[in-house]
Amino acid sequence: MKRAYANLKHGQVHYVEAGEGAPLLLLHSAPRSSRAYRFLVPLLAPGFRCIAPDLPGFGQSDPLAGKVTMETLGEVMVEFLGAIGIPRAHVFGYHTGNKVAAAMAAGHPGQVDGVVLCGQIHSIIPDRDARNDAIRHIVDKYFATFPESPNGEHRLRRWQADWSDVTGFAQPRSLFSKPVITEADIEDLKIRVLDHVQGAAAIQATYGANFDYDFGAALERIAARTLLLELVMPDEEHLGRQLDAVCRLLKRGRGETIQNAGRVAIESHAAEIARSVTRFLNEEAPI
Numbered sequence: 292m293k294r295a296y297a298n299l300k301h302g303q304v305h306y307v308e309a310g311e312g313a314p315l316l317l318l319h320s321a322p323r324s325s326r327a328y329r330f331l332v333p334l335l336a337p338g339f340r341c342i343a344p345d346l347p348g349f350g351q352s353d354p355l356a357g358k359v360t361m362e363t364l365g366e367v368m369v370e371f372l373g374a375i376g377i378p379r380a381h382v383f384g385y386h387t388g389n390k391v392a393a394a395m396a397a398g399h400p401g402q403v404d405g406v407v408l409c410g411q412i413h414s415i416i417p418d419r420d421a422r423n424d425a426i427r428h429i430v431d432k433y434f435a436t437f438p439e440s441p442n443g444e445h446r447l448r449r450w451q452a453d454w455s456d457v458t459g460f461a462q463p464r465s466l467f468s469k470p471v472i473t474e475a476d477i478e479d480l481k482i483r484v485l486d487h488v489q490g491a492a493a494i495q496a497t498y499g500a501n502f503d504y505d506f507g508a509a510l511e512r513i514a515a516r517t518l519l520l521e522l523v524m525p526d527e528e529h530l531g532r533q534l535d536a537v538c539r540l541l542k543r544g545r546g547e548t549i550q551n552a553g554r555v556a557i558e559s560h561a562a563e564i565a566r567s568v569t570r571f572l573n574e575e576a577p578i
Contacts, residue, residue: 292332297344297374302353304371306344310336313404313572314380316372317343318388319557321497322490324350326482327385330558334565338573339381344371346391348493350486359496361504365394369402381572383407385557386414387497390504397512405572406513408537409520409564411552412527417507417537425530430498432456453491457484479558510540517544518571520564522552 292307307325309332319327325343332341347367348354355363368391372380381404384392389408396403408415413429416422435452437445460483466476519541521534534546547567553559 292329295375296351297371299367299370299374301347301355301367304344304347304353304367304374305351306342306371306375307332308340308342309333310339310341312339314372314377315339315341315568315572316368316380316382317341318368318382318384318391319343319346319349320386320388321346321501322349322494323483323486324489326350326486327555327557329482330561331565334561335568338569342372342375342377342380344368346388346497348497349490351489354493355496359493359500361390361394361500361509362398364391364497364500365398368395369399372402378402379404381405381407383409383568385409386411387501389414390501390506390509393506393509393513394504396515396517397509400514403515406515406517407520407568407571408517409522409557411522411524411554411556412530412533415506415519415521415533415537416530417510417533417540419502419505419507422506423502426501430494433494433498453487457487460484460487507540510537511542513544514542516571516574517541518567519544519546520567521546521548522556522560523548523550524552 292309294307296303296305315335317328319325324345328343332343335341345352346364379402382392382395389410392406392408396406413425416425437448439445461480466472519534519537521532523532534548538544538546549556549560549563557564
């Protein structure tokens with residue numbers, strides 16, 4: 292995959308690119324980067340020009356100055372497409388990326404063709420309060436505060452909290468019980484750790500933007516053809532499946548369910564997701 296930077300008003304956005312055909316913008320979750328698409332891009336590249344940027348503040352992209360909102364991130368991604376000479380593109384968004392994709396499609400319909408919104412149940416709940424209740428236990432740790440101290444000890448405590456989170460990614464219990472550990476397993480750990488360290492400073496502001504975002508209202512404003520990919524795991528069934536509720540809000544939308552997709556579905560279930568995306572974006576009949 293080709294690597295490059297685009298120069299925007301707020302700074303530089305790093306991205307990877309591969310393939311030929313209709314442009315397809317791939318937006319990652321927080322606190323990941325374009326590296327999360329290392330398996331999906333090669334599967335989509337035969338049919339699409341895949342562009343996977345690092346969202347501002349993550350990977351190797353510069354952070355935004357001032358308050359981060361999903362609308363602002365959407366505007367930055369539209370500017371990014373223009374900077375690399377793409378007036379209009381399909382957009383795929385995963386978890387945080389699905390909010391940015393929705394903001395792009397709702398606010399900039401002239402720049403968006405087909406839209407794919409992908410996420411676990413907690414990520415695609417359209418009601419803001421219900422979604423925030425569902426995700427708060429996942430992200431509360433990023434909002435821990437430490438009283439400032441004259442000697443700067445609060446900075447060390449913040450670093451220790453961040454590092455404790457990184458350690459969890461570096462030493463997953465599931466890997467210790469795996470019968471055979473491969474080089475690819477270790478490479479996956481390195482990538483997760485690197486993504487987290489590079490994006491640590493942007494996590495709180497980006498999740499704050501997620502909490503503030505009215506996803507349901509944005510869904511109602513999307514004019515483009517839209518596919519919802521609901522990633523279902525047993526431990527989230529108590530939240531109630533959201534596919535039907537989301538599709539009722541979409542003007543031109545339909546949905547599909549992927550079972551037992553895991554916490555890193557765009558990596559673990561890349562082939563299944565690629566099939567759904569390709570099939571949907573190649574459809575010619577209106578929904």
